[in-house]
Amino acid sequence: MSTLRIDISVTRGDFRLDTRFELPATGVIALLGPSGSGKSTLMGAIAGIVQPREGIIALGDEVFFDSSRQLDLPIEARGCGVVFQDARLFPHLSVEQNLKFGLSRRRGRPIAQETAHVVDMLGIGHLAKRRPATLSGGERQRVAIGRALLSQPRLLLLDEPISAVDQSRKGEILPYLERLRDEA
Template sequence: MSLQVDIGHQFDDFALEAAFTAGPGVTAVFGASGSGKTTLANAVAGLLTPDRGRIMLGGDVLLDSDQGICLPAARRRIGVVFQEGRLFPHLNVADNIAFGARYAPRGAPGPDQDAIIAMLGIGALMQRRPRNLSGGEKQRVAIARALLMRPRLLIMDEPLAALDGPRKDEILPYLERLRDTGTVPIIYVTHSMAEIARLADRIVVLGRGRVLRQGDVTDVLSDPAMVPLIGVREAGSVLMARVVECYPRGLSRLETGGGDLRLPGITAEVGKTLRIRVLAQDVLVSLVRPEGLSSRNILPAVIDDIHRGDGPGVALSLRIGSAKLLARITADALEQLALRPGLECYAVLKATAVARADIGG
């Protein structure tokens, strides 16, 4: 199922002009507040009619302003999960999710209710009212309700923004499980780079109503030119890593496209493939293989690209085998080490710098 979007809409003080494509899996729409993320999501869902444009889903035209076509939201078969669960307070969980099933077309493909309940872990909540649910539980119920509509596309608009850290950690594994089922493509709207790193396959970067970049999440996030858009403290890469060995005292060895990493806090079994978010500020660069360091994560690398910002920092794109890693160093270090594209070097990563929340399934 593919989604093609090319729309424009003018508000009093803001203009949205956005074109992108999304395929199976999770496509993240990222941008700062006011960049147009929710406006874009509402236009796709049919909750806002843009001034002009064309939207196609799986070959079906949802919007074509030139042809005068604009399907109402109820006919688009797009499920929407908002920042707040928006559950019916007078209904229990069972009746809330049953409400979604009322809108499923007869014979539409998709998992049955029991499978969705099991996947989202809400079986024990069926008789509770929304007031007796935690924030994470409400969001899981809202996702179940949306899935029982048998949608062709699921839009999740900042679904974790209202949750605190522990509640986010609670619900993220369920979202990973939903992604991995491949049941329905997902447009995931967020300003959280940590959520994107754990969940997304593709990313669309918005800024002031324009698409600044789109593509595979590993390629886009490892591009040093993205640092000013993402922010120096949030910029980083996503490494795909397979657990190959677990040592005593909680240390595990993971195989990446550029060599092995040893990290603590890995609870996945041997053979499991994980996503590891590595912040650019936690990567050191050395011209020679360091000796006498406490860090054991030393990977041979080649400098692919260099991006100089306006401040004292410089972003480097490092190629480590078949993978890419982003590093941020000072301009002084760049000059003193005479770093340049094509130069061989070593990337050094401190094991404890990778937070548990940055390790996803």
């Protein structure tokens, strides 16, 4: 069974995160902790957005980061889909273009039916031509989730991904994420 192995130290200003764990790289893993405890920093380190000061990050046999070997795989080589609390969409691109960016990172051929299903399930089809600045917080989150899912990531990292989504849409998105977990 493939594992996610983390043994890192990250320093950001006065904040220092030292963490070490190994988990199965299947199913759902939740990180719980108070605000400011380093959950988002850890996610950023796994994805390659934040560089640890030292340590190792590995998914199965593939090493993402190893300070002793001066190895730091670029973000795009890690195959991680990331959805942060603030969505982080490309402001100069339309919703449709943001989703296509996810498709461009896909490891296989794009599947029109799957794309349509994700767009429909997230209720974002009518937003296709709009830019992120014109969207509500919940709409931005749904587009970010769609972009991440369409990239077919090896590892999907979600940082409070549905905190800005209204209750009725949460009821639609959560079962979809659970189905993805079950199919993994």
